[in-house]
Amino acid sequence: MRRLSSSFPSREAIALLTMAPVLGGCSRAPLQDILGSFFPSWMLCAFIGTIAAALLRALLGAADIQQSVPLPMLTYIAFATGVTFIVWLFVFGH
Numbered sequence: 001m002r003r004l005s006s007s008f009p010s011r012e013a014i015a016l017l018t019m020a021p022v023l024g025g026c027s028r029a030p031l032q033d034i035l036g037s038f039f040p041s042w043m044l045c046a047f048i049g050t051i052a053a054a055l056l057r058a059l060l061g062a063a064d065i066q067q068s069v070p071l072p073m074l075t076y077i078a079f080a081t082g083v084t085f086i087v088w089l090f091v092f093g094h
Contacts, residue, residue: 030092041092042084049084053077 030041053076060066069075 042088045084045087045091046080048087049080049082052083053080 031038032041032044034044056079057066057072057076060069066072
């Protein structure tokens, strides 16, 4: 098989030129120092969202209206996800 001239960029050069614009935005990882250990910020937001969904379930149970929630598992997951994104936006959004 015939080799192309040396002026043609190699696969590695093409990969580097393709990935450079995508990786240019990675300045640092958003980490939080909790008791001397670093946790990703998304994990902290997901924990807050999960706690908020558990509190919502407890409040609905205390008000005795939990049986009227349509698709409870999907509803609580959607609520936890929404709270997670809101916390991320307001606390860690730039």
